[in-house]
Amino acid sequence: ETGVTQTPRHLVMGMTNKKSLKCEQHLGHNAMYWYKQSAKKPLELMFVYNFKEQTENNSVPSRFSPECPNSSHLFLHLHTLQPEDSALYLCASSQPAQASGPGKETQYFGPGTRLLVL
Amino acid sequence: AQTVTQSQPEMSVQEAETVTLSCTYDTSESDYYLFWYKQPPSRQMILVIRQEAYKQQNATENRFSVNFQKAAKSFSLKISDSQLGDAAMYFCAYRGDSNYQLIWGAGTKLIIKP
Numbered sequence: 001e002t003g004v005t006q007t008p009r010h011l012v013m014g015m016t017n018k019k020s021l022k023c024e025q026h027l028g029h030n031a032m033y034w035y036k037q038s039a040k041k042p043l044e045l046m047f048v049y050n051f052k053e054q055t056e057n058n059s060v061p062s063r064f065s066p067e068c069p070n071s072s073h074l075f076l077h078l079h080t081l082q083p084e085d086s087a088l089y090l091c092a093s094s095q096p097a098q099a100s101g102p103g104k105e106t107q108y109f110g111p112g113t114r115l116l117v118l
Numbered sequence: 119a120q121t122v123t124q125s126q127p128e129m130s131v132q133e134a135e136t137v138t139l140s141c142t143y144d145t146s147e148s149d150y151y152l153f154w155y156k157q158p159p160s161r162q163m164i165l166v167i168r169q170e171a172y173k174q175q176n177a178t179e180n181r182f183s184v185n186f187q188k189a190a191k192s193f194s195l196k197i198s199d200s201q202l203g204d205a206a207m208y209f210c211a212y213r214g215d216s217n218y219q220l221i222w223g224a225g226t227k228l229i230i231k232p
Contacts, residue, residue: 031218041224042209042222042223042224042225043209043220043222045219045220048218048219050218056219088161090163092163094218096218105151105168105213105215105218106151106153106165106168107165107220108165109155109162109163109164110162111160111161111162112161112162112163114161
């Protein structure tokens with residue numbers, strides 16, 4: 001499955017570091033998502049971009065800063081994270097909310113970045 | 119607000135047998151979509167099957183099929199002829215027609231016994 005790629009796959013960072021997660025989709029979609037998956041918790045939606053515009057920010061702390069330069073790329077910039085931010089970060093893409101036709105509603109996921117904050 | 123409930127934290131099945139994973143949801147919408155995703159140890163979230171609420175016919179994808187009971191708000195996943203590669207976390211998810219956000223269940227861990 002190479003429709004949605006994420007780099008790096010694993011990341012270890014200190015609380016004072018700055019790092020970025022990258023997501024790229026090759027499916028021609030115009031909506032992209034960042035999710036956080038922690039142990040024993042359901043997936044948490046963090047951000048949604050629709051045609052490069054941020055349409056959702058689910059009360060995410062400002063130490064997470066998303067960027068969507070075009071419909072194919074999505075970044076998550078990380079700064080002064082806390083140990084509790086350690087998790088699997090998943091990127092997904094789909095057709096935009098305004099799309100019609102079968103399959104428009106389906107989100108396709110990347111392999112995730114496993115983040116450990118020390 | 120919509121909610122999705124998976125009441126089985128873990129299920130196990132003998133290889134080649136059939137297993138059913140349960141999912142219930144709560145919504146006041148009439149048009150929506152339901153999904154089953156699989157997350158194997160590799161952590162890749164993979165779409166297994168999807169169902170449009172306006173379709174009465176249950177979706178099927180090879181060995182995977184659903185039992186969609188709209189009135190009961192139930193959406194169970196049946197896996198036939200279980201294989202070792204089916205071992206994974208299975209997540210049920212809901213999406214309203216007017217909102218592209220997915221509402222996720224807590225997941226069911228499926229163990230396949232050889």
